Each structure stands twice: as C-alpha cells, then as structure tokens.
Amino acid sequence: MSFGVASPLALLLLPLALAPLAFSALRPSPISSVAAAPQDTLSGLVAAALRLAAMLAIGACALAVAGPYREGRSILRSGVGAEISLLIDRSASMNETFAGRTPAGGEESKASAAKRFMSDFVDRRAHDLFGVTAFSTSPILVMPMTDHRAAVRAAVQAIDRPGLGYTNIGRGLAMALSQLPAGSDVESRVILLVSDGAAVIDPRIQDQLRADFRKIMPNLYWLFLRTQGSKGFSDKPDPDELDTPQALPERHLDLFFKSLGVSYRAFEAEGPAAVAEAIAEIDRLERRPFRYAERIPRKDLTGETLLVAAVASSLLLAAKFAETGLKQAASAPRRPARRLA
Known part of the structure; x- marks a missing residue:
C-alpha cells in the first residue's frame, strides 16, 4: 500500500507542526515560581498531551492542504x-412478445423477460465477474468486466430500451470476446449470448472469430428467444427451401458455433418459463472455484486528515475552556475576614 499527495509543495508547511514545542496556547501562570510545589505526574501528562494535540492539528491541516491519497492497488x-461476458441482442424485434407482436396489457416483451431473468441470474452468482455488451447495428460496451453487483444490475436493467432493426452479431461477438483477454487465470470463462434471431456473419469475420475463440477457449451458450411460429436453429430446411445463411440464419449460426472448437450449448426458449429454465441450467453448469484480481481505485484521504485535525482541535478547545473556568475561579473576590470580639 503506497500513499502520495496531489500538491507536494504544500508539505513545506509541515515544519509548523513543531511550533507547539516552543510555544503554548495556554495562558502563562501569574505565579513567579512553582518550583516549591510537588511534582504532579497527571499535570505533566496532560500538558504533553495538549502539545501533541496541537502538533497533530497543525500537521493534519498542512497535510490536508497537500491533498493526500492512497494509491490504487490490486x-x-x-x-x-x-x-461471464453477457452479449445481449438489442434489435427492434426484442421489443416484441414471444408471439411476435407489440406488448399490450400485461404482456411482456422478450427484452423485458430477458432483463428480469438475467437480473436474478446476476443476483444469484455472488462471486462472478460480469461484463455486459449490447448489439444491434453496432455493439455497445455497456459494462466492462467487474464484480460490482450494483453496476452490473444497472447495465442489465438497461437492456430493454428501444433497439434498432439490424443485427450485427459478428461485431457483437468480437466485443464480447475482448472482455475475456487471453492468459487469464480464471478457469471458467463464459460468453452468454441472448438473442431472438441471427444474421449472416461475413466469412472473413468468421475466420477471425474462430481464431479468437481458440485462443481464449470460453464456454459458449446461446439463449435463443424464439418467436412462436418461426424456425429454430434445429429445424431442417423444407424440400423446396434453400439451405443458406440468408434463408436460415439461425441454423447456420448454430452450425458456425459448433465449428468453433469450444464447449457450446444452445437453449431454445419460446416463453418466459423456458427462459427461466435455461438460465437455471447455465447457473448450475458454471460453478467452479477461481481466483481473480480486483482493482481498487485511488482513494482521496483529505476528509480523513481533516477529521484528525478536527478531533485534535476539539481537545485544545476543551482545554482552553477549562483554563478559562479556572482563571475565573482564581480571580473571584475574597470575602473580608470577620473580626472576633
């Protein structure tokens, strides 16, 4: 743990903290000499404590002016x-229900259902690291990898905002992978894709993604929020239908994921209950011991320094009030002695 100051020149004020060794804030005694009085250990300790408090108050104020801080650390x-890198589809179709229409009454959109179950998923996993990426026309880094639950929950709560029409899943996967740099000591690394459809990935981007997946070797899960009546990734093409990525994007995205050479599993959900079951299964599968380094940011210590100065000054102020009371008691007029008959 290391410390520093924002304004080093202000440390030139620190020698002023030695002033109480030569001067006292208390009033000098009007008695010419107290050498004849017996030694009072308690009074000596109080006097030393007051000098120390004065030095501490001056030194803390000088240090506060310098702006002390504790360096960031891991x-x-x-x-x-x-x-876990969460990759969430924000295309316009996610704003529809599982029946493929605009939500009405008490109906829930696919994005809202995903948000609800993903929030519970984050809350259940107390020790995981999470990163959140959203994608439609372009990917957006919503939250870098962190273990701060409040920040991750806020990122997940934002996934049901209105999205755009186009789905660029290739660039979304690339950004999700960038949250899992190669060489990490974490044993279990996951990309969780939440999407209600797929799009064609350029062959050149496919080659780059294959290389990146083999380098990082994450476990890949695809939670496919299937619209009722639409084709799924396991459906075979009809006899008169072309088996191409343009005609059957979900099927060919599933085939692409299977060709990556990593652990891959797909879940097909046609309603909120199926989404809950898929999330619970992923929660069960990804529980392994791991170690990670958390980066603690720099902390400003000016407030703590001023608190020390305030406590020390309060002790001096209390001593000053006590001194004033004793002075008044000593200067009270004496009653004249009564003469005896």
Whole structure:
C-alpha cells in the first residue's frame, strides 16, 4: 500500500507542526515560581498531551492542504463461479412478445423477460465477474468486466430500451470476446449470448472469430428467444427451401458455433418459463472455484486528515475552556475576614 499527495509543495508547511514545542496556547501562570510545589505526574501528562494535540492539528491541516491519497492497488480474491461476458441482442424485434407482436396489457416483451431473468441470474452468482455488451447495428460496451453487483444490475436493467432493426452479431461477438483477454487465470470463462434471431456473419469475420475463440477457449451458450411460429436453429430446411445463411440464419449460426472448437450449448426458449429454465441450467453448469484480481481505485484521504485535525482541535478547545473556568475561579473576590470580639 503506497500513499502520495496531489500538491507536494504544500508539505513545506509541515515544519509548523513543531511550533507547539516552543510555544503554548495556554495562558502563562501569574505565579513567579512553582518550583516549591510537588511534582504532579497527571499535570505533566496532560500538558504533553495538549502539545501533541496541537502538533497533530497543525500537521493534519498542512497535510490536508497537500491533498493526500492512497494509491490504487490490486487485491487477489477467490470465489466459486465464472468470468461471464453477457452479449445481449438489442434489435427492434426484442421489443416484441414471444408471439411476435407489440406488448399490450400485461404482456411482456422478450427484452423485458430477458432483463428480469438475467437480473436474478446476476443476483444469484455472488462471486462472478460480469461484463455486459449490447448489439444491434453496432455493439455497445455497456459494462466492462467487474464484480460490482450494483453496476452490473444497472447495465442489465438497461437492456430493454428501444433497439434498432439490424443485427450485427459478428461485431457483437468480437466485443464480447475482448472482455475475456487471453492468459487469464480464471478457469471458467463464459460468453452468454441472448438473442431472438441471427444474421449472416461475413466469412472473413468468421475466420477471425474462430481464431479468437481458440485462443481464449470460453464456454459458449446461446439463449435463443424464439418467436412462436418461426424456425429454430434445429429445424431442417423444407424440400423446396434453400439451405443458406440468408434463408436460415439461425441454423447456420448454430452450425458456425459448433465449428468453433469450444464447449457450446444452445437453449431454445419460446416463453418466459423456458427462459427461466435455461438460465437455471447455465447457473448450475458454471460453478467452479477461481481466483481473480480486483482493482481498487485511488482513494482521496483529505476528509480523513481533516477529521484528525478536527478531533485534535476539539481537545485544545476543551482545554482552553477549562483554563478559562479556572482563571475565573482564581480571580473571584475574597470575602473580608470577620473580626472576633
């Protein structure tokens, strides 16, 4: 743990903290000499404590002017779970229900259902690292990899905002992979794709994605929010239908994922209950012990320094009030002695 100051020149004020060794804030005694009085250990300790408090108050104020801070650092933590990159589809079709229409009454859109179950998923996994990426026409880094639950929950809560029409899943996968850099010590690394459809990935981008997947070797899950009546990734083409990525994008995206050489599993959900079952299964599968380094940001210590100065000054102020009371008691007029008959 290391410390620093924002304004080093202000440390030139620190020698002023030695002033209480030569001067006292208390009033000098009007008595010419107290050498004849017996030694009072308690009074000596109080006097030393007041000088120390004065030095502490001056030194803390000078240090506060300099702007002290504690340097950022990394803390090694351990837990049971995974490093999970959430890749969430934000195309316009996610704003529709599983029946393929605009939500009405108490109906829930696919994006709202995904948000609800993903929030529960994040809450259940107390030790995981999460990163959140949204994609439609272009990918958006919503939240970098972190273990701060409040930030991750806020990122997940934003996934049901209105999206765009086009689905660029290739660039979304590339950004999700970038949240899982190669060489990490985390054993379980996951990309969880939540989407209600697929799009054609350019062959050149496919080659780059294959290379990146083999380098990082994450576990890949695809939670396919299937619209009722539409084709799924396991459906075979009709006899008169072309078996091409343009005609059957979900089927060919599934085939592409199977060709990556990583652990891959797809879940097909046609309603909120199926989404809940798929999330629960992923939660069960990805629970392994792992260690990770958490980066703690720099912390400003000016407030703590001023608190020390305030406490020390309060002690001096209390001593000053006590001194004033004793002075008044000593200067009170004496009653004249009564003469005896």
